[in-house]
Amino acid sequence: MTDMLLSINGDEYPVVVDTRETLLDTLRERLDLTGAKKGCDHGQCGACTVLVDGRRVKSCLTLTVTLDDREITTVEGLADGDRPHPLQAAFIAHDAFQCGYCTPGQLCSAVGMLAEAAAGWPSVVTEDVCAEPVLDEEEIRERMSGNLCRCGAYVNIVAAIGEVAR
Amino acid sequence: MKPFDYQRAADTRSAVAALSRQPEAMYLGGGTNLVDLMRLGVATPAVLVDVTRATSEAIEESSGGGLLIGAAARNSDLAAHPVVRHRYPMLAQAVLAGASGQIRNMATVGGNLLQRTRCSYFQDIAKPCNKHRPGSGCPAREGDHRNLAIIGHSSSCVATHPSDMAVALAALGASVHVEGVEGTRTVPMPGLHRLPGDEPERDTVLEPGDLITAVELPALPYASRSRYRKVRDRASFAFAVVSVAVALDEADGVVRDCRIALGGVAHVPWRATLAESALRGAPATAEEFTRAADLELAGARPLPDNAFKVPLVRNVLVRVLSELAS
Amino acid sequence: MTTTARPYVGTALDRVEGMEKVTGRARYAYExxxxxxxxxxxxxxxxxxxxxxxxxxxxxxxxxxxxxxxxxxxxxxxxxxxxxxxxxxxxxxxxxxxxxxxxxxxxxxxxxxxxxxxxxxxxxxxxHDTELRADHPGLYRPEKVNAGYPTDSEHGDPDAAMEAAPIRVDATYSTPAEHNNPxxxxxxxxxxxxxxxxxxxxxxxxxxxxxxxxxxxxxxxxxxxxxxxxxxxGFGSxxxxxxxxxxxxxxxxxxxxxxxxxxxxxxxxxxTGYRTPTIQRVRLGADVDGRLTAIVHEAIEQCSTIREFAEQTTTPTRIMYAAPNRRTTHRVVKLDVPTPSWMRAPGEAPGMFALESAMDELAIACGIDPVELRVRNEPDADPESGEPFSSRNLVACLREGARRFGWADRDPTPGARLVGRTLIGTGVAASTYPAYRSPSQASARLEPDGRYTVRIAATDIGTGARTVLTQIAADALRTSPDRVTVEIGDSALPPATLAGGSMGTASWGTAVVRACEALREQVSRSGDLPSAGLEAAADTKEEIGAQERFSRHAFGAQFAEVGVDVDTGEARVLRLLGVFAAGRIVNPKTARSQFIGGMTMGLSTALFEESLMDREFGDYLNRDLAQYHVAACADVRDIEAVWIEEDDPHLNPMGTKGIGEIGIVGTAAAIANAVHHATGIRIRDLPIRLDKLLR
The missing domain is CATH 3.30.365.10 (Aldehyde oxidase/xanthine dehydrogenase, molybdopterin binding domain)
Incomplete structure (x- = not known):
């Protein structure tokens, strides 16, 4: 067991964790931050996506003990007080979810993805990897492919993200 | 998961010392494969030595005109690096073809090279597998092997290496910088990974305690004309059925030089040296490309359910060569 | 009582629990x-x-x-x-x-x-024995199949009619085991x-x-x-x-x-259950004009040794097309395998892959456009029960879809459209799903503050149930949705049927409407509102038991455009259009999501999904989401769903048919038919993996 301080959504959480614990289990089972979801626990579905130092990662493959000096953002930290994040509002407006279980991961992933695109990162569908990518629908689809949605809301997810990206 | 101690190494020397001291210890990079294998019970380290801060994250031009990539560099930083994109586009493409955005943000360059096969039997400890339990047998040969090797496999293992990045590195002839108990050395790619033979539990030539500290790309000016093409069942977020990495130096319709490596076909990223030598000096035509591909694939020994990979590799290789030549 | 100018059924209300879901506040069971x-x-x-x-x-x-x-x-x-x-x-x-x-x-x-x-x-x-084979000696005829359908049906003399038919299709199709994977x-x-x-x-x-x-x-x-x-x-699981x-x-x-x-x-x-693999033989006999004289659809499937689950694979064939001579059968074998169960449109989804692929083959054999072939075989009543359809707009869906998709310009020649290194093709298939309804209870309460609370042990598994029940209640109470709280998802509420069989809205909605009507009557009788408020309840058991005899089904038509890489065999769906006729649509926003979601799962079925049985060890081998592929975002490009409004008085107070499952029915056939049009290769065993298209 390890004593540590976690910084999540701007708040500090002192925790005593089992070295085996993933960030996902610490959030859900220890801190009652149940927004991040466990869909597969193997990095294969994306439902557990959170941001660590602003980058999207899979919290089910991240050991909590590695995070003592990192800044963690979960879906609970996206809104600005009572004002939803533009992506949250767009997801509702475009009906970009059904069961909602993949949604927190989709949202955190989209926040990270938009930052990556803004930084000029290419993707595998970028025609010329040397050029500045244009975040069209094909680019959004590829970049969001680490987040599975079994209800099949992809069309609406891409529309919602596309609206915010513009 | 079995309990383990977590230690964070401050530098490479202390990391190597920690492993040599503790035989049941393993290095932890991004954790994207190792944490998964621990949860599956395939990996059971007693100690994890976190090396993400011991090795460098830097990507910088090296004295010889190449590029030196710290082992802790994240896959996404590698793919986004302007030098990689301009001078080694197939490496950027290969990295971007792997996994997902989230995984690429976590995975390190060193860890990517050391990821293990995704063969179903390997990942299920309730079943035999010579890789996870030496001597227990290989059910894949008679069982499911559609995604497994067609070349260089042995009676004890038909696994494939899953990395996309490693295929591009093998084509480029990268050198892997290794620090071990005995000091530092470099291992050329391909050459880091080994064929299964009768020791399929060993994926690489690394010795216990060896730590990958960096990967160095050679200056290969014509690699700016290169491409990675991955064939997969799903359009994204899927391992390769097969893949090819090709760099082509062609002028006036003649191949001056080329580099070719294949993914999804062997226990190692497969450098297609036979095809390369057949093409050097040959006309850059579809006929020659096909001849070279067939020459390389003559050594393939596919199993019943992956025989399709032979024509598939040939088609893709010819296609990518033709695209680069035109 | 508040009155409003317009009905809320038919409006695109945002999901009422949307904010909870996007902020992570919505709590699921484990939380x-x-x-x-x-x-x-x-x-x-x-x-x-x-x-x-x-x-x-x-x-x-x-x-x-x-x-x-x-x-x-x-x-x-x-x-x-x-x-x-x-x-x-x-x-x-x-x-x-x-x-x-x-x-x-x-x-x-x-x-x-x-x-x-x-x-x-x-x-x-x-x-152990875990292998489903068409010649398995353990195959038997179950007493009935899922949803209570008769195991077999026979009309006329299908064998003689097949023999006599100038145009015949006789093909065997297979579908793999698939896992719901919510x-x-x-x-x-x-x-x-x-x-x-x-x-x-x-x-x-x-x-x-x-x-x-x-x-x-x-x-x-x-x-x-x-x-x-x-x-x-859940998708049934x-x-x-x-x-x-x-x-x-x-x-x-x-x-x-x-x-x-x-x-x-x-x-x-x-x-947690899965869709049984199937082996299906379909025989179609037709005259030279493509009019069906015989339809024979025989299905083989598996179940475990401890529980019989016989899927109704061939039941859609009983209502789809007119033909005087017909037979449908189901045979099951008990194997040492996990117990199969419901997965989105159990029966209809694999069954219609076979029937609608065979119809495409018949269209080619007759030299008739596949849309036209289906129109020609439209029945005027349920072809087996003889009952009238409560409403049936398959033809309208086909015609509207053809118009929107640009079908008229289609050259039927297979393998003839190469763009770069990609072969392009288009295909069509029909969709159908029964309009079920099951007894449920509900209560409606006028609170002392003038708001309403409607209670029913319904479940919202992502369908939008909470939202559409709010709309239905608002209309029944002549108020606005923001004055209605619908409480669901708790067995302490009035008992209700499950979210399954595409019957949630029809079943729960009927109970909600009846409870709201009863409350309005109480309110009008009582004059002043008592301090404790007023409450009324309803149970739809009698109403549903007494409903008139009709053949009640939703129909649809799906059009697909695919591209197949000639070098790699990779098939990608470029375009998918669904046109559905499913009664009244309560909420166009959530309904579109349901249709598109079903079609997306259908695309996934067509191209990717397959649970591989390991013969040596007897389990499903590819048991995770890296090995069992479901469609990812990059696989889903241009999908659109539209509908034809139906005014069907024989359904329920809302006039709705279910929409949760019809979207997955027919998609795989439309895609397989498009792959044939693109490449000339007929894939009769799903999924359409690249190795099957590599030439």
Whole structure:
């Protein structure tokens, strides 16, 4: 067991964790931050996506003990007080979810993805990897492919993200 | 998961010392494969030595005109690096073809090279597998092997290496910088990974305690004309059925030089040296490309359910060569 | 009482629980944590048939934090169950690899997981048989098939008619086992106290879970409460209680503490049901104008040795097309495999892949456009029962789809459109799904503050149930949705049917309308509102039992455009259009999502999904989301769904037909037909993997 301080959504959480614990289990089972979801626990579905130092990662493959000096953002930290994040509002407006279980991961992933695109990162569908990518629908689809949605809301997810990206 | 101690190494020397001291210890990079294998019970380290801060994250031009990539560099930083994109586009493409955005943000360059096969039997400890339990047998040969090797496999293992990045590195002839108990050395790619033979539990030539500290790309000016093409069942977020990495130096319709490596076909990223030598000096035509591909694939020994990979590799290789030549 | 100018049924209301879901506040089953909680991790059999002789639990019990290892020797006894899947840890028998044989309970998830892995199990294994074959000697004729349909049907002399037909199609199609894989794994938090058992459960039907668990633990249903506020998808796999929820309740009883249990993704491939693989032979006989004279559709499928589940694969063929001579059959074989169950449109989805592929083959054989062929064989009444259709607009869907898709310009020649290195093709197929309705109860209450509360043990598994019931109630109460609170997802509410069979809105909506009508009547009778408010209830059992005899079905037409890479065989769906006729659409926004979601799963079925049975070990081998591919975002490009409004007075007070499943029906055939048009290669065995198209 390890004593540590976690910084999540701007708040500090002192925790005593089992070295085996993933960030996902610490959030859900220890801190009652149940927004991040466990869909597969193997990095294969994306439902557990959170941001660590602003980058999207899979919290089910991240050991909590590695995070003592990192800044963690979960879906609970996206809104600005009572004002939803533009992506949250767009997801509702475009009906970009059904069961909602993949949604927190989709949202955190989209926040990270938009930052990556803004930084000029290419993707595998970028025609010329040397050029500045244009975040069209094909680019959004590829970049969001680490987040599975079994209800099949992809069309609406891409529309919602596309609206915010513009 | 079995309990383990977590230690964070401050530098490479202390990391190597920690492993040599503790035989049941393993290095932890991004954790994207190792944490998964621990949860599956395939990996059971007693100690994890976190090396993400011991090795460098830097990507910088090296004295010889190449590029030196710290082992802790994240896959996404590698793919986004302007030098990689301009001078080694197939490496950027290969990295971007792997996994997902989230995984690429976590995975390190060193860890990517050391990821293990995704063969179903390997990942299920309730079943035999010579890789996870030496001597227990290989059910894949008679069982499911559609995604497994067609070349260089042995009676004890038909696994494939899953990395996309490693295929591009093998084509480029990268050198892997290794620090071990005995000091530092470099291992050329391909050459880091080994064929299964009768020791399929060993994926690489690394010795216990060896730590990958960096990967160095050679200056290969014509690699700016290169491409990675991955064939997969799903359009994204899927391992390769097969893949090819090709760099082509062609002028006036003649191949001056080329580099070719294949993914999804062997226990190692497969450098297609036979095809390369057949093409050097040959006309850059579809006929020659096909001849070279067939020459390389003559050594393939596919199993019943992956025989399709032979024509598939040939088609893709010819296609990518033709695209680069035109 | 508030009056409003317009009906809310038919408007695109945002999901009422949308904000909860996008902020992470919506709590799913596993996210409830009562005090004194313990964690349970189930253990699966690693043989496909035989007995557990003994389990050595000593090592596990020494792990710090481990509370108990429960297996058949020390498990609490359960009452006998009709469904043997529910008799968890009650005997030493192992009927399939992956069946639950033990559960580890510990203070933490990590300790429970370690304990589960450390068990040493001594088995007496027996040879197993897990392979579905068309010539399997164990094939038999079940008494009936799922949803209560007759096993076989026969009209006229189909064999003679086939013999005499100038144009014949005789082809065998196969579909693989597929796993539902909702994003939320099956999960339960179980707590026993003086009042009985409380379950936070990921289920499609709280009332059914209550009834089943009460019977297993020999209690009155009133002593069981099942709460399912938010459910992360189910697609049929959470339609009925299965082993996991029983195991959670049993573990909590044994350790006398609340217990949390989530099925790990890998375990879902054995214990939460799946779509049976099928082998289907379809024979179509037609005259030279493409008018069908004979239709024969015979299906073979599998089930486990402990529970018969016979899917209704060929029942859609009974209502699709006119033909005087016809036969449909189902044969099942009991194998040492996990028990198959419902997966989105069980029966219709695989059955219509075969029938609608065969229709495409017939169109080509006759030289008739496939849209026209279907129009020519449109029946004027249910071709087998003779009952009138309550409404049927397949032809309108085909015509509207053809117009929107640009079908008129289509050159039927296969393999003729090469763009770069991609072969392009288009295909069409029909969709159908029955319009069921099941008895439910509801209550409606006028609160002292003038707001309304409507209660019903319905479940929103992502369908939008909470939202559409709010709209339906608002209209029935002549008020606006923001004045109505709909409470669902709790067995303490008036009992209701499950979210399944595409019948939620029809069933629950009827009960809600009747309760709201009764409340309005009370309000008009009572004059002043009493300080406690007013409440009325309804039960639709009699109403539904007395409904007129009609053949009630939704129909649709799906059009697909695919591109197939000539070098790699990779098939990608470029465009998908669905046109549906499914009664009145309550909420265009959530309905479109339902249709598109079904079509997306249909695309996934067509191209990717296949659970591979490992013959040597007898389990589904590709048991995770890296190996079992479902469509990812990059696979889903241009999908659109539209509908033709139907005014069908023979359905229910809302005039709705179900829309949750029809979207997946026909998609795979439309795509396979498009692949044939693109390449000239007819794929009769799903999925359409690249190696099947490589030439």
């Amino acid at each position: 409830h944590s009562p005090d004194e909680l313990a964690y349970a991790v189930p253990v699966q059999a690693s043989i496909a048939r035989g007995e557990v002789r003994a389990i050595d639990v000593q090592a596990a019990l020494t792990i710090p934090g481990v509370i108990a290892i429960i297996w058949h020797r020390n498990a609490p006894r359960l009452a006998p169950a009709d469904n043997a899947e529910l008799s968890v840890l009650q005997s030493a028998r192992v009927a399939y690899r992956g069946q639950y044989i033990a559960v580890a309970v510990a203070e933490t998830l990590q300790a429970a997981g370690e304990a589960a892995r450390s068990l040493s199990v001594d088995y007496a294994g027996e040879p 994003m939320e794994p099956h999960a339960t938090v179980a707590r026993w106290d003086a009042d009985g058992l409380t379950l936070y459960d990921s289920t499609q039907g709280a009332s059914a879970v209550r009834a089943t668990l009460a019977a297993l633990f020999t209690m009155p249903p009133a002593n069981v409460r099942v709460i399912a506020s938010h459910v992360g998808g 959470k339609g009925q209680p299965l082993a996991p929820v029983v195991l959670a309740a049993l573990a909590a009883k044994h350790v006398t503490r609340p217990v949390k249990l989530a099925v790990p993704r890998q375990q879902m491939f054995a214990v």
